[in-house]
Every structure is written in structure tokens, then in C-alpha cells.
Amino acid sequence: MTIKYSDYPDQRGHFGQFGGVFASETLMHCLTELNQAYSRLKTDPAFQAQFHQDLADYVGRPSPLYLAARLSQQCDGAKIWLKREDLNHTGAHKINNTIGQILLAKAMGKKRIIAETGAGQHGVATATVAARLGLKCVVYMGEVDIARQAINVYRMKLMGAEVRSVDSGSKTLKDALNEAMRDWVTHVDDTFYIIGTVAGPDPYPQMVRDFNSVIGKEAKKQFAEKVGGLPDALVACVGGGSNAMGLFHPFLDDLSVKIYGVEAGGHGVATGAHAASITAGKVGVLHGNRTYVMSDDQGQIIETHSISAGLDYPGVGPEHAFLNETGRAQYVTINDDEALQAFHTLTRIEGILPALESSHAVAYGLKLAKTMSKDQNIIVNLSGRGDKDVHTIAALEGVTV
Amino acid sequence: MSLLKTTFTKLSGKKALIPFVTAGHPNADMTVGIMHQLVKSGADVIELGVPFSDPMADGPVIQHASERAIATGTGIRETIAMVKQFRIQNQSTPVVLMGYLNPVECMGYTEFVAAAQDAGADAVLLVDSPPEESTELLELLKQADMEQIFLIAPTTTEERKQMICQHANGFVYYVALKGVTGSANLDSHAVNKDLQSVRKHTDLPIAVGFGVKDTQSAIAVAEQADAVVIGSALVNLLDQCQSIIEAEKAIDAFIKPIRTALDSL
Numbered sequence: 322m323t324i325k326y327s328d329y330p331d332q333r334g335h336f337g338q339f340g341g342v343f344a345s346e347t348l349m350h351c352l353t354e355l356n357q358a359y360s361r362l363k364t365d366p367a368f369q370a371q372f373h374q375d376l377a378d379y380v381g382r383p384s385p386l387y388l389a390a391r392l393s394q395q396c397d398g399a400k401i402w403l404k405r406e407d408l409n410h411t412g413a414h415k416i417n418n419t420i421g422q423i424l425l426a427k428a429m430g431k432k433r434i435i436a437e438t439g440a441g442q443h444g445v446a447t448a449t450v451a452a453r454l455g456l457k458c459v460v461y462m463g464e465v466d467i468a469r470q471a472i473n474v475y476r477m478k479l480m481g482a483e484v485r486s487v488d489s490g491s492k493t494l495k496d497a498l499n500e501a502m503r504d505w506v507t508h509v510d511d512t513f514y515i516i517g518t519v520a521g522p523d524p525y526p527q528m529v530r531d532f533n534s535v536i537g538k539e540a541k542k543q544f545a546e547k548v549g550g551l552p553d554a555l556v557a558c559v560g561g562g563s564n565a566m567g568l569f570h571p572f573l574d575d576l577s578v579k580i581y582g583v584e585a586g587g588h589g590v591a592t593g594a595h596a597a598s599i600t601a602g603k604v605g606v607l608h609g610n611r612t613y614v615m616s617d618d619q620g621q622i623i624e625t626h627s628i629s630a631g632l633d634y635p636g637v638g639p640e641h642a643f644l645n646e647t648g649r650a651q652y653v654t655i656n657d658d659e660a661l662q663a664f665h666t667l668t669r670i671e672g673i674l675p676a677l678e679s680s681h682a683v684a685y686g687l688k689l690a691k692t693m694s695k696d697q698n699i700i701v702n703l704s705g706r707g708d709k710d711v712h713t714i715a716a717l718e719g720v721t722v
Numbered sequence: 723m724s725l726l727k728t729t730f731t732k733l734s735g736k737k738a739l740i741p742f743v744t745a746g747h748p749n750a751d752m753t754v755g756i757m758h759q760l761v762k763s764g765a766d767v768i769e770l771g772v773p774f775s776d777p778m779a780d781g782p783v784i785q786h787a788s789e790r791a792i793a794t795g796t797g798i799r800e801t802i803a804m805v806k807q808f809r810i811q812n813q814s815t816p817v818v819l820m821g822y823l824n825p826v827e828c829m830g831y832t833e834f835v836a837a838a839q840d841a842g843a844d845a846v847l848l849v850d851s852p853p854e855e856s857t858e859l860l861e862l863l864k865q866a867d868m869e870q871i872f873l874i875a876p877t878t879t880e881e882r883k884q885m886i887c888q889h890a891n892g893f894v895y896y897v898a899l900k901g902v903t904g905s906a907n908l909d910s911h912a913v914n915k916d917l918q919s920v921r922k923h924t925d926l927p928i929a930v931g932f933g934v935k936d937t938q939s940a941i942a943v944a945e946q947a948d949a950v951v952i953g954s955a956l957v958n959l960l961d962q963c964q965s966i967i968e969a970e971k972a973i974d975a976f977i978k979p980i981r982t983a984l985d986s987l
């Protein structure tokens with residue numbers, strides 16, 4: 322039997338053995354309500370029209386599909402096309418999702434928005450849409466991330482969001498998520514939790530994927546217009562996995578298209594200092610769903626490492642776990658130094674400054690292109706721009722800006 | 723008959739007192755002694771928290787206790803070993819393992835249930851495993867004559883209450899407030915009203931927890947409940963204790979008056 326990948330999840334949010342609703346009882350009813358509201362609105366023409374109008378007029382979509390000619394030449398292999406999510410308003414794909422979720426929040430009559438953030442991109446994208454709709458917004462962010470993403474913290478504050486520092490656990494993204502969940506159970510009546518990636522309990526993984534799948538839908542159409550047919554391969558970085566699912570999903574049933582998710586190899590998977598949950602984690606339950614998680618042999622979640630804050634997460638969206646298990650997608654790793662090198666390469670020969678997260682996808686795209694022929698095509702998701710990372714990179718290289 | 727059933731039957735209408743402590747907190751050597759003292763001071767059932775790195779449903783006090791316990795080496799296996807040690811002297815007080823699903827997933831359901839049964843644990847309460855996701859674990863626990871405790875919250879609809887009560891065994895745990903453990907916004911009037919509606923769906927005993935912190939709040943929610951769970955306030959006291967002697971004193975001073983007050987209802 323062939324699997325129809327695009328049919329997942331099932332009624333109860335399962336992607337095979339992954340996904341589901343592993344939430345505390347206080348949230349169960351609210352998740353059911355969210356599920357019902359989303360099921361109704363996702364096929365509602367007025368809701369969809371508003372969503373697409375906002376994406377066009379406010380975000381600036383469609384984002385271009387750009388042939389990186391010099392980059393491709395350098396590889397002497399497949400052509401590399403960049404899906405330019407870096408050109409979106411606020412600088413990353415994250416806004417596709419927050420535009421969708423805030424419309425849902427409004428339709429459900431919620432007055433207060435909360436979010437978690439790691440790199441700060443999702444926090445900024447949430448603060449942005451909350452400002453636009455005049456809703457109160459609280460963003461949870463780990464103390465460690467606040468220190469390394471100071472500019473995004475300030476951007477959120479400028480837009481009127483309250484940034485709450487989280488000092489529990491490892492003081493990073495996973496702990497920010499825990500704290501947002503705690504806020505949510507406490508204010509469940511009036512608060513809408515905008516999760517920033519394809520994780521969390523059902524319906525979040527499918528909802529965040531659907532809002533981001535505008536990336537893949539556009540790319541498919543743009544590619545058909547510019548080249549004809551389908552690309553041979555797709556490449557995207559995977560933190561929680563929202564930019565990747567957004568690109569992949571419209572292609573899942575086109576089996577000729579090879580799909581590669583790039584996890585953060587940090588200092589190298591063998592060193593243990595990485596964030597490659599699929600490559601090196603085990604099946605477990607974290608933040609409301611069953612997926613691959615990085616934990617020790619007692620089931621404690623362990624600290625991850627990546628040069629990019631946005632990939633520094635010990636879990637991964639359940640649909641990626643499913644695509645890995647079924648073999649539909651392949652998951653590979655790129656280490657910190659390779660990502661950094663790709664950052665410089667793209668900047669120098671294409672004049673595009675990629676986010677450190679996206680640099681992982683670029684690095685793998687370069688490797689892959691070299692193994693393919695000149696008449697083949699790869700789409701690499703350039704999930705965000707690198708302005709936010711300039712300070713990190715300068716510091717790593719001993720430069721004072 | 724299960725130990726939980728025997729215990730509630732023996733109480734015949736008297737209110738049960740269920741203290742919660744985190745295994746390995748304030749340190750691993752003290753936990754078994756703490757459990758014995760809880761029984762001496764009046765506990766009917768003990769909830770033993772399995773430390774987890776990401777306790778999403780817990781407030782700062784129990785988060786901190788888990789962090790301390792993990793830092794000094796207590797995980798799910800050590801917690802189970804503590805139950806086994808407790809059972810050497812005590813074969814009559816039910817022990818409920820309370821925690822999150824990931825450590826259980828990591829150990830494997832079959833191995834976990836076998837180890838917990840062997841140690842003499844009676845029931846399991848996993849905050850992030852609602853009945854819908856618990857089919858496999860519940861079946862294994864039943865085969866081992868153990869129970870899985872499910873939660874009902876103020877936000878649980880009538881329809882869900884009915885579904886949960888159908889799967890429930892041991893007792894039903896009513897979460898008294900919208901919030902994390904140790905919150906201060908307990909509304910006992912609302913709790914008592916909602917408990918009457920839970921009662922319609924089950925004959926099992928009902929325990930109330932979250933936000934119960936002293937004699938006054940215990941009495942207030944005990945009106946309609948069969949049992950009262952006290953966690954954060956107790957854990958907070960234990961956090962200050964340097965030795966088992968100090969812990970025993972603190973427990974006795976805290977638990978005894980609550981026991982007496984519940985008995986006078």
C-alpha cells in the first residue's frame with residue numbers, strides 16, 4: 322500500500338505513532354475548541370481570503386524563487402534555487418504562521434496573546450501581528466537567549482510586547498515553551514497561545530504547517546513557470562521544523578522530489594553538543610506530542626547546542642518524525658563550522674546574508690548539488706535573513722562591531 | 723483488592739490525606755524517611771513525584787524541587803528503588819507515582835510497569851497522558867493490578883468528565899484551579915459545586931489537589947471531596963531542611979494539624 326502522506330494527521334492528531342495530544346487536563350477542552358475553530362476556518366472562504374490578503378499586502382508575498390547562478394556555478398552540479406523567505410516582513414518565514422494564528426485568535430474572541438521564542442524571530446513575528454491588531458502580547462524567552470538575541474528583544478519591546486525572562490531549566494527555548502504552557506493553563510479563558518513551530522499538541526503541528534505551506538505552494542508554481550515540471554530535491558533547516566514542513570508539504574505526494582531536512586550538528590553529532598533530535602534522539606513525549614527528543618537514559622531532556630538559537634531545540638515536529646520513519650524525507654546534519662562557512666559563501670558570492678538557521682540548509686544544498694547533474698534542480702528554503710546574527714558572527718570571529 | 727481500595731474502604735467516610743513530595747528532594751537519602759514520617763503524622767496515601775527536567779504543569783516550588791533532585795541523581799529508576807525500600811517497613815500505605823510521561827516512555831512501558839509493580843507502587847499519575855493517549859499503558863497497569871489515576875479540571879466539560887470517569891480507577895483527581903501546582907487562586911466554592919457534578923459520573927473516591935496549602939484550604943475543599951492532596955506547601959518546607967530530623971519535625975508540625983482538622987469534619 323502506498324501512503325498518501327498529505328492525508329496526515331488522523332482525526333486525533335497522529336502522524337503514525339507520532340503527534341497526538343499529550344497535554345494536561347486543564348488544556349484539553351481548550352485544545353478541542355481550537356481544533357474545532359481551525360477545522361471550520363481553514364475551509365472558510367472569507368478567512369482564507371483575509372489570510373492571503375494579509376500575506377500579500379502586509380508580509381509582501383509571494384516571496385521570490387531566485388536562481389542562485391553563481392552559487393550553482395561554484396558547485397558544478399545541480400542548479401540551486403533559493404526560496405526567499407528572508408524578504409518577508411520581519412525577516413523570516415515565522416510571520417506566515419503568526420498572521421494565520423492571530424486571525425484565528427481574533428475569530429475565537431481571545432484578548433491576550435502569548436508566545437515562546439528562541440532566536441526571537443517568532444517572538445518578533447508575534448509582537449508584530451499583536452501590535453497590528455491591538456492585542457496584549459507576552460513573549461517568554463530564556464535568559465540565555467535574551468542575552469544572545471538582544472536586538473530582537475528590543476524589537477519586541479518597541480512593538481509593545483512584554484518580554485518575560487525564563488530562568489528555569491536550561492534557560493533556552495524549551496524552558497520558554499514550558500513557561501508559556503504554564504501561563505496558558507492559568508489564563509486559559511482569555512488567552513491564545515501562538516506556538517512558533519510545528520510542535521505542541523494537536524492541532525498545532527498541522528495548523529502551523531498549513532499556514533507555512535504557502536511557501537511550498539508558491540515554490541511549486543514558481544518552479545513550474547520558470548523551469549517546468551518539478552524540482553529534483555528540496556532542502557530546509559529543521560529546528561522545530563515549520564519552515565521545512567511549509568516547503569515540503571505541497572510536495573509530499575510527488576515522490577520524484579527528494580526531500581532533505583537539515584538538523585543542527587553543533588560541534589558534531591559524535592561530541593553530544595548538537596540539536597539533531599531525529600538523527601541522534603529517541604522516541605519520547607515533549608511539549609504535548611510524541612516525537613524524537615534528546616534525552617538521557619532516565620528520560621530527562623538534555624541541553625542542546627547549536628550556533629543558531631532557532632535550531633537549539635531538543636524536540637522536533639511530529640510530522641518530521643513520521644516522514645523520517647516512513648523514509649519519505651531524509652534527515653541530515655550540518656555542523657556549526659559548515660553553517661558559518663555557508664553563511665560567508667552566500668554573502669560573498671550572492672550578496673545575500675542568510676540567517677544562521679538557514680545557513681545550515683544552504684550548506685547542505687551546496688553539498689548535495691555537487692553530487693547531482695547540471696540539468697537537475699534543488700530548492701533551498703532561505704528561511705530568514707541574517708541581520709539578527711551579525712553580532713554573534715562578529716563575536717565568534719573576534720570582530721567588534 | 724488493591725491497596726488504594728482497601729485504604730479508602732477502611733476510612734469509611736473519613737477524609738483521606740494525601741501529601742505529595744518529590745523523590746530525591748531535598749536529597750535522595752531523606753526520601754524514604756520522609757515517607758515514613760508522613761505516614762506517622764497522618765498520611766493515608768503518598769504521592770511520590772518522579773523528578774522531570776520539564777515539569778510543565780508545576781509551579782516554581784516543585785520545579786525547583788525537581789531540579790534539586792535531578793542534580794543529585796534522582797530519576798525514575800531511583801524513585802522506584804525508593805518505593806521498594808519504603809515497602810520493607812510499610813506494606814499498607816498506597817504509593818502513587820506522579821510525574822510526566824517522557825521518563826516512562828524512555829524506560830519503556832513494559833519495563834516501567836514491571837519495575838513499579840515489583841517495588842510495590844500502587845498507581846501512576848502522569849500529568850501529560852490523558853485517557854485518550856493512555857490505552858496501552860492503562861492495559862499494562864491493569865494486568866499488573868496497578869491503577870492509573872486521571873485528572874479532571876475546572877475546564878473539563880460534562881462529556882469529558884463522563885469519558886474520564888469511564889477510564890478512571892483508583893480515585894479521580896480533581897485539579898482545583900486553572901493554573902500550575904502551588905498557585906494561590908483557589909476558589910473552594912466553585913470546587914465544591916463542580917465536585918457534585920463529577921460525583922454523578924463515578925462511584926470512585928475523589929481527591930482534590932493544586933492550591934491546597936494549609937488547614938483552612940484543606941477543610942474548605944474537603945466538604946465535597948474524599949481526599950485532599952497537599953504538595954507545594956509541604957515541598958517548600960522540606961526545601962529548608964538540612965537533615966532528616968529537621969524534616970521529621972517540619973512534617974509533623976505541618977501535617978498533624980491538618981489531619982486533626984480533617985478528622986473533625
Ligand SMILES: Cc1ncc(COP(=O)(O)O)c(C=O)c1O
Pocket residue numbers: 413414439440441442443517518519558559560561562563564565630631632676678679704705706
Ligand atoms: C530564520 C529561521 N529559520 C528557521 C528557524 C527554525 O524554526 P523552524 O524549524 O520551525 O522553521 C528559525 C527559528 O527561530 C528561524 O528564525
